[in-house]
Amino acid sequence: MERDEPFETRYRRIFAEEYARLFRHLARLTGEPEAAADHAQEALLRLYQRGAWPLDVRAWLVSVAHNLVRDAHRAKRRRGRLLDEKAPLLEPASPEAPDVALAARERRKRVRRALERISERDRHALLLRHEGYSYREIAAALDYASTGIGKLLVRASRAFRAAYEEGEPDARS
Amino acid sequence: MHVREAELVALFDGELDAAAARSLRDHLARCSSCAARSRGIEALLDANRDALEALDAGTAPAVSVDELIERARLAAPIPRERGRPQGRPRLQRAAAVAFLVVAAAAAAATIPGSPVRDAASGLLERFRAEPPPTAEGGEAAVAFEPAARLVVAFAERQERGAIVIVLAPGPTARVGARDGTARFSVGTDSVAVDNRGSAANYVVTVPDDLADVLVRVGQTTVFRRFGADIHSLEPVRSGHTTIPFASVR
Numbered sequence: 001m002e003r004d005e006p007f008e009t010r011y012r013r014i015f016a017e018e019y020a021r022l023f024r025h026l027a028r029l030t031g032e033p034e035a036a037a038d039h040a041q042e043a044l045l046r047l048y049q050r051g052a053w054p055l056d057v058r059a060w061l062v063s064v065a066h067n068l069v070r071d072a073h074r075a076k077r078r079r080g081r082l083l084d085e086k087a088p089l090l091e092p093a094s095p096e097a098p099d100v101a102l103a104a105r106e107r108r109k110r111v112r113r114a115l116e117r118i119s120e121r122d123r124h125a126l127l128l129r130h131e132g133y134s135y136r137e138i139a140a141a142l143d144y145a146s147t148g149i150g151k152l153l154v155r156a157s158r159a160f161r162a163a164y165e166e167g168e169p170d171a172r173s
Numbered sequence: 174m175h176v177r178e179a180e181l182v183a184l185f186d187g188e189l190d191a192a193a194a195r196s197l198r199d200h201l202a203r204c205s206s207c208a209a210r211s212r213g214i215e216a217l218l219d220a221n222r223d224a225l226e227a228l229d230a231g232t233a234p235a236v237s238v239d240e241l242i243e244r245a246r247l248a249a250p251i252p253r254e255r256g257r258p259q260g261r262p263r264l265q266r267a268a269a270v271a272f273l274v275v276a277a278a279a280a281a282a283t284i285p286g287s288p289v290r291d292a293a294s295g296l297l298e299r300f301r302a303e304p305p306p307t308a309e310g311g312e313a314a315v316a317f318e319p320a321a322r323l324v325v326a327f328a329e330r331q332e333r334g335a336i337v338i339v340l341a342p343g344p345t346a347r348v349g350a351r352d353g354t355a356r357f358s359v360g361t362d363s364v365a366v367d368n369r370g371s372a373a374n375y376v377v378t379v380p381d382d383l384a385d386v387l388v389r390v391g392q393t394t395v396f397r398r399f400g401a402d403i404h405s406l407e408p409v410r411s412g413h414t415t416i417p418f419a420s421v422r
Contacts, residue, residue, distance in 0.1 A: 007392070008242070008392075011238075011242070012238050015238045015241070016238070019233060019236065020232065020233045023230070023233035023234075024229070024230055024233070027228075028225065028228040028229070028230065031228070033230050033231075033234075034234075036230070037233060037234045037236070040233065041236055041241060044241060045241055045244060045245045046245075048241070048242055048245035048246075049245045049387055049389070049394075050387070050394070050399075051387075051389065051392070051393065051394030051397070052394060052397070052404070071321075104227065107224075107227045108227045108228060111224050111225065111227050111228055112228070114224070126225070127225070129186065130221075130225045134188070135183070135186070135188045149188075150177075150179030150180065150182050150183040150186075150188070151177075151178075151179040153179075153186075154178045154179055154182050154214075157182070157217050157218060157221050158217070160221055161217055161220065161221060164221075164224055
């Protein structure tokens with residue numbers, strides 16, 4: 001059925017399905033919602049310009065978006081860093097009491113630091129899975145064997161947990 | 174035989190088929206050691222999920238798909254709001270624009286001494302052998318250095334004429350027209366060719382080391398290079414391809 005669908009009709013459907021999802025993933029990955037929106041739109045724009053459907057559209061979009069994130073980080077001379085203290089951290093949509101907001105902000109920083117400490121592949125795998133991408137899609141996006149995704153996620157989960165617990169205030173003493 | 178942790182993660186992630194999931198659950202019901210590991214993995218995944226939820230960004234900023242499509246058609250880079258990090262340094266863009274050459278009588282394919290351009294010129298001669306499609310004749314070309322990719326977008330399919338795409342060394346991209354008129358709009362990484370009503374022939378010179386190249390006629394992609402992959406409406410031989418407009422759908 002998809003094969004019979006005109007390019008533009010299918011593109012509009014994919015845009016409606018994938019834009020928000022890709023944005024959420026990139027926002028978690030970068031901690032910068034505005035940049036995440038830019039990268040998600042650029043990836044979708046390139047899909048239109050491509051003029052032909054990749055084998056796995058979702059994985060292709062993620063792969064292109066990851067490259068855009070890498071290029072942007074390189075351009076900002078922030079290679080290897082995900083956490084930028086000056087960058088706007090993601091704020092919850094609903095207003096919170098100051099102490100609750102502070103605690104939430106500290107927690108976000110801690111999560112970001114933990115993500116920064118693990119490898120890029122582990123970070124991508126963990127965040128893609130958190131957003132609900134399938135193992136097949138994760139494998140295609142990361143150019144990884146699909147049979148190895150379970151193992152990769154176990155390793156990434158343990159690495160993240162260890163890094164997160166290292167960042168616990170009590171653990172630093 | 175105990176289950177592997179990767180299988181347990183796949184079970185919790187819903188990635189096992191029904192039969193495999195049933196078999197694994199049966200094993201967990203019988204094996205206390207695996208059941209304990211399973212609880213450990215489940216607790217790890219739950220804890221990580223809770224932590225990652227702290228990063229949830231809310232809703233994506235609204236964007237119109239029509240606007241995005243229009244931008245894609247024009248092959249223009251997405252404008253960014255002021256104050257946001259720029260995807261490409263301004264100096265680089267300025268350099269690209271400064272490098273722009275618009276020459277009414279200097280087509281890219283006629284610079285003497287260049288075998289590639291001589292070849293392109295020779296290819297165009299084939300089309301020039303036909304009666305000139307317009308009375309104007311003449312040549313025009315633009316040349317610039319794309320920063321990361323190149324998009325050449327022709328506004329529409331012509332009744333006559335052809336596009337010769339030449340893969341050439343060096344950083345410079347060129348788009349030239351002969352035997353007819355066309356207007357060029359140059360962006361950082363793109364050239365929009367307004368060829369409406371024209372019957373010109375074109376030479377598109379693509380820098381050999383530019384990995385991401387797209388040439389479109391209307392909404393049809395006629396040439397695409399992404400990394401090592403090249404897709405072209407007509408075969409690429411000896412570093413060039415000739416795409417008659419007649420072959421474009």
